[in-house]
Amino acid sequence: MSAVISARGLTYAYSPATTGTVLSALDLELAPGEIVVVTGASGAGKTTLLTLCGALRSVQQGDLRVLGRDLRQLGGDAQRELRSSIGFVFQSHHLIDALSAGQNVVMSLMDRVSVAEAMARAETALTALGLAARIDALPSALSGGEKQRVAVARALVREPHLLLADEPTASLDDDSADIVKDAISLAAKRRSCAALVVTHDARLLDIADRVLRLVNGGLVDLRPRSGRSNLKWMSSIAGVEAP
Numbered sequence: 657m658s659a660v661i662s663a664r665g666l667t668y669a670y671s672p673a674t675t676g677t678v679l680s681a682l683d684l685e686l687a688p689g690e691i692v693v694v695t696g697a698s699g700a701g702k703t704t705l706l707t708l709c710g711a712l713r714s715v716q717q718g719d720l721r722v723l724g725r726d727l728r729q730l731g732g733d734a735q736r737e738l739r740s741s742i743g744f745v746f747q748s749h750h751l752i753d754a755l756s757a758g759q760n761v762v763m764s765l766m767d768r769v770s771v772a773e774a775m776a777r778a779e780t781a782l783t784a785l786g787l788a789a790r791i792d793a794l795p796s797a798l799s800g801g802e803k804q805r806v807a808v809a810r811a812l813v814r815e816p817h818l819l820l821a822d823e824p825t826a827s828l829d830d831d832s833a834d835i836v837k838d839a840i841s842l843a844a845k846r847r848s849c850a851a852l853v854v855t856h857d858a859r860l861l862d863i864a865d866r867v868l869r870l871v872n873g874g875l876v877d878l879r880p881r882s883g884r885s886n887l888k889w890m891s892s893i894a895g896v897e898a899p
């Protein structure tokens with residue numbers, strides 16, 4: 657099967673005069689079922705890359721194909737259709753405040769299945785993320801980590817072929833981070849869901865097939881060379897020198 661994401665020479669600037677070029681001739685290939693972690697300094701352009709791949713932002717320069725579609729050629733309807741086949745976990749959750757955790761997940765299935773089926777699947781997804789007891793809670797009554805897990809359940813319940821996740825474990829304790837890791841890893845193994853995961857969280861390295869660092873607008877491979885200690889590898893991901 658062809659690449660889930662194929663970016664060639666992707667270049668993006670919000671406002672060239674003030675903030676300069678954020679992405680500069682960036683190349684990226686993501687295969688089905690592959691989990692790729694992207695790290696990088698704050699402001700490096702990680703979220704910008706995710707929003708471009710998710711058709712939430714228009715391509716300015718370069719080639720970008722996602723799930724077989726050329727993003728430069730897509731009209732509004734085709735963009736919406738593509739977005740609906742991608743699972744998104746945003747940095748700020750984006751849950752609907754007036755709806756319970758369960759209803760937030762159900763909502764993401766309403767265009768696909770019956771209400772009864774959506775409720776059953778939502779319950780299964782939330783239970784898998786350790787939230788069985790919080791299904792009826794409103795987002796205002798959920799902790800940051802719980803909201804994060806609802807966002808992951810909402811993204812994965814649609815069984816996407818591509819997951820775009822922005823810091824999905826940022827506010828999670830180790831147990832909850834493990835639950836999210838397992839959910840992403842299971843989706844990759846069982847359904848060949850490819851995942852592009854932006855994170856500074858070294859705990860996610862366990863499930864990464866590749867680790868890339870976004871620097872100067874491009875991606876650098878941080879795969880450990882043989883003989884290199886884990887400590888040095890982890891340090892390079894965090895952007896600091898190993899002792």
Ligand SMILES: Nc1ncnc2c1ncn2[C@@H]1O[C@H](COP(=O)(O)OP(=O)(O)OP(=O)(O)O)[C@@H](O)[C@H]1O
Pocket residue numbers: 670671675678696697698699700701702703704705747
């Ligand atoms: N809507 C916008 N308009 C103008 N500039 C923006 C916009 N969004 C982001 N930027 C700028 O583009 C650059 C990249 O931002 P981006 O959000 O992609 O970084 P990031 O790597 O995700 O950072 P962080 O780790 O802090 O989330 C930053 O300099 C940011 O200030």
Ligand SMILES: [Mg+2]
Pocket residue numbers: 702703704747822
């Ligand atoms: Mg960001």
